[in-house]
Amino acid sequence: MHQHPRALGLAPLSTARSAIPGAGIDIAKRRPVDPVTIVRPHAAARAARFFVEKFPGRSMYAVKANPSPDLLGILWANGITHYDTASIAEVRLVKATLPDATCCFMHPVKSEEAIAEAYFQHDVRTFSLDSLEELDKIVRATEGATDLTLCVRLRVSSEYAKLSLGSKFGVSHTEAKELLVATRQVADALGICFHVGSQTMSPDAYANAMERVRAAIVDAAVTVDVIDVGGGFPSAYPGMTPPPLERFFETIHRAFESLPISYSAELWAEPGRSLCAEYSSVVVRVERRRGNELYINDGAYGTLFDAAHIGWKYPVQLLREPDSDARDMDFSFWGPTCDDLDFMQGPFPLPADTSTGDYFEIGMLGAYGAAMRTAFNGFGSGETVVAGDEPMLSVYREQDDMQERRSTNVVKL
Numbered sequence: 001m002h003q004h005p006r007a008l009g010l011a012p013l014s015t016a017r018s019a020i021p022g023a024g025i026d027i028a029k030r031r032p033v034d035p036v037t038i039v040r041p042h043a044a045a046r047a048a049r050f051f052v053e054k055f056p057g058r059s060m061y062a063v064k065a066n067p068s069p070d071l072l073g074i075l076w077a078n079g080i081t082h083y084d085t086a087s088i089a090e091v092r093l094v095k096a097t098l099p100d101a102t103c104c105f106m107h108p109v110k111s112e113e114a115i116a117e118a119y120f121q122h123d124v125r126t127f128s129l130d131s132l133e134e135l136d137k138i139v140r141a142t143e144g145a146t147d148l149t150l151c152v153r154l155r156v157s158s159e160y161a162k163l164s165l166g167s168k169f170g171v172s173h174t175e176a177k178e179l180l181v182a183t184r185q186v187a188d189a190l191g192i193c194f195h196v197g198s199q200t201m202s203p204d205a206y207a208n209a210m211e212r213v214r215a216a217i218v219d220a221a222v223t224v225d226v227i228d229v230g231g232g233f234p235s236a237y238p239g240m241t242p243p244p245l246e247r248f249f250e251t252i253h254r255a256f257e258s259l260p261i262s263y264s265a266e267l268w269a270e271p272g273r274s275l276c277a278e279y280s281s282v283v284v285r286v287e288r289r290r291g292n293e294l295y296i297n298d299g300a301y302g303t304l305f306d307a308a309h310i311g312w313k314y315p316v317q318l319l320r321e322p323d324s325d326a327r328d329m330d331f332s333f334w335g336p337t338c339d340d341l342d343f344m345q346g347p348f349p350l351p352a353d354t355s356t357g358d359y360f361e362i363g364m365l366g367a368y369g370a371a372m373r374t375a376f377n378g379f380g381s382g383e384t385v386v387a388g389d390e391p392m393l394s395v396y397r398e399q400d401d402m403q404e405r406r407s408t409n410v411v412k413l
Contacts, residue, residue: 022389023038023385023387023388023389024038024281024283024317024319024359024360024361025319025320027283027319027359027385028283028319028320028359031285031359032283032285032382032383033285033297033382034297034380034381034382034383035282035283035284035285035297035298035302035303035381035382036282036283036382036383036384036385037280037281037282037283037303037370037381037382037383037384037385038280038281038282038283038361038384038385038386038387039070039071039279039280039366039384039385039386039387040278040279040280040281040386040387040388040389040390040391041070041074041279041386042388043278043279043366043390043391043394043396044071044074044075044078044275044276044278044279044366045074045075045077045078046278046396046397047274047275047276047278047279047396048061048074048075048078048079048080048275049078049079050245050396051080051269051271051274051275052078052079052080053079054245054246054249055249055269055271056249056252056253056256056267057256057266057267057268057269058082058266058267058268058269059080059082059268059269059271060080060082060083060084060102060104060268060269060270061075061080061082061083061084061270061271061272061275061276062084062086062231062270062271062272062275063083063084063085063086063090063093063094063272064084064086064090064272064371065272065273065275065276065366065367065368065371066272066276066279066280066366066367066368066369066370066371067090067093067371068370069093069097071276071279071366072093072094072097072098072101073097073098075275076098076101080275081100081101081102082101082102082103082104082268083098083101083102083103083104084104084106084231084270084272085103085104085105085106085107085124086105086106086107087107087114088110088111088113088114088117088118090103091103091105091117091118091122091124092122095122102126103118103122103123103124103126104124104126104127104128104149105118105124105126105127105128106126106127106128106151106193106228106270107128108128108129108130108131108134108153108169108170109130109134109169110127110134110137112137112140112141113141115127115137115138115141115142116141116142119141119142119145120142125145125147125148125149126148126149126150126151126191127148127149127150127151128150128151128152128153128191128193128228129150129151129152129153129179129183130152130153130154130155130169130170130171130179131171131179132178132179132182135150135179135182135183135186138150138186139186146188147188148186148187148188148189149187149188149189149190149191149225149226150183150186150187150189150190150191151190151191151192151193151226151228152171152176152179152180152183152190152191152192152193153169153170153171153192153193153194153195154170154171154173154176154192154193154194154209154212154213154216155169155170155171155172155173155194156170156194156195156196156208156209156212157196157205157208157209158196158197158200158205159205160196160197160200160201160202160204160205161196161197161198161199161200161201161205161232162197162198162199162200162201162240163197163198163199163310164197165195165196165197165198165232166195166197169195170194170195173212173215173216173219176216176219176220177216177219177220180192180216180217180220180222181220181222184220184222184223189225189226190222190223190224190225190226191224191225191226191227191228191268192213192216192217192224192226192227192228193226193227193228193229193230193268194209194212194213194228194229194230195230195231195232195270196209196229196230196232197232198231198232198273199232199234199235199237199240199242199273200232200233200234200248201234201240201242201243202243203243203247203248203250203251203252204251205232206229206232206248206251206252206255207251207254207255209229210227210229210252210255210256210259211255213227213259214258214259214260217259217260217261218260223261223262224259224261224262224265225261225262225264225265225266226265226266226267226268227256227259227261227265227266227267227268228268228269228270229252229267229268229269229270230269230270231269231270231271231272231273231274233245233248233269233271233273233274234273234274234395235273235274235277235278235364235367235393235395236364236393236394236395237312237313237314237315237364237393238313238314238315238393239313240313242395244395245274245395252267252269253267272367273367273368274395276366276367277364277365277366277367278364278366278391278393278394278395278396279366279367279391280365280366280369280370281361281362281363281364281365281366281391281392282298282302282303282361282362282365282369282381283319283359283360283361283362284296284297284298284359284360284361284362285297285357285358285359286354286355286356286357286358286359286360287336287356288356289354289355289356292329292330292331292332293331293332293333293334294331294332294333294334294350294354295333295334295336296333296334296335296336297336297379298335298336298362298379298381299333299334299335299336299337299342299343299344299379300335300337300339300341300342300343300344301335301337301339301342301373301374301376301377301379302335302336302373302374302379302380302381303362303365303369303370303372303373303381304333304335304344304362304365304369305368305369305372305373306368306369306372307333307344307346308335308341308342308343308344311345313346313347313348314348314362314363314364314365315362315363315364315392315393316348316349316350316360316361316362316363317360317361317363317392318350318351318354318358318359318360319358319359319360319361320358320359322351322352322353322354323351323353326351326352326353327351327352328349328350328351328352329349329350329351329352330346330347330348330349331346331347331348331349331350331354332344332345332346332347332348333346333348335379336377336379337376337377337379338377339376339377361392363391363392363393364391364392364393
């Protein structure tokens with residue numbers, strides 16, 4: 001049974017937006033020693049409702065992006081009932097947090113023990129695969145079950161994505177026919193899935209991938225019951241302003257409607273980043289300044305893994321008024337550990353007078369920030385604060401504001 005947002009302590013969207021203005025500033029005034037995570041439940045709730053209402057199919061949350069039980073509950077309360085799990089630990093987490101949720105085991109390479117536990121103990125019936133070996137494994141582990149939805153993962157291009165996911169998984173076009181035919185003979189429902197890469201900046205990525213799906217279906221001459229377009233839906237970051245998500249949805253729907261699939265076929269998606277990126281940020285303190293380098297109390301082994309290892313840019317905001325004549329300058333960050341790899345090149349623009357003892361907020365860390373956090377070298381996170389102010393960037397706020405303006409400008413006849 002779905003829980004109403006109020007059951008989880010969430011305010012309605014219209015009031016949550018202004019509930020606690022300036023959460024980062026309030027935290028900085030307390031001068032905490034450790035990093036402080038800010039979570040914004042209304043932002044995740046808004047994203048979930050957006051996908052539930054606008055995506056022309058089923059949206060299932062990719063748990064790997066942020067496995068927070070609190071976040072899972074927020075998404076559930078706002079209509080996300082299916083969850084893309086990549087490990088048996090994620091399956092256990094979702095079922096322990098949301099017993100009525102549906103888990104889909106979408107990692108293409110799994111252990112037989114994990115498959116068996118998922119099927120027999122957690123009622124998982126959907127599995128992905130990209131090889132005959134994995135198909136045999138699923139059949140053995142489920143003891144020849146006849147109620148399986150099996151999704152064959154195709155390899156597609158990641159050319160439009162900021163982070164490629166096209167090398168590790170996916171069956172090639174030349175091998176897809178044999179695998180689709182073999183899977184059709186075993187599956188109660190046959191699906192085709194793919195992943196166009198993380199932070200995909202053009203709807204064309206999905207259009208091109210769907211053409212590969214079309215070719216695979218025609219070549220194999222099989223009846224397909226599920227098309228799963230995977231993840232890749234973008235969020236907003238500095239230097240990365242994606243087209244409106246509706247354009248992605250429209251492109252996907254047009255392509256889906258034109259495929260040679262069964263009349264009752266379902267369309268699925270696996271949003272991760274786009275559902276949780278705006279959910280959290282972190283307030284950090286400057287421990288030292290060396291030129292244009294800031295030593296801060298979070299880093300590569302904390303929430304800033306992507307900033308260090310793939311050069312991801314995040315929005316930053318100094319949590320005090322800068323000097324009147326201080327212009328922005330580009331900084332790099334050193335994290336708190338003893339490791340030289342604990343370095344975030346940036347550039348991250350902050351006022352030129354930023355110095356030791358200052359606090360600033362780093363935004364858009366809801367996706368992968370919390371998931372990649374460790375306690376290496378004894379450094380970890382501090383407290384978590386729930387806030388109702390807006391995230392630093394948003395792909396949903398403008399759309400939501402437009403809808404509110406339309407509703408207030410309706411002329412009653």
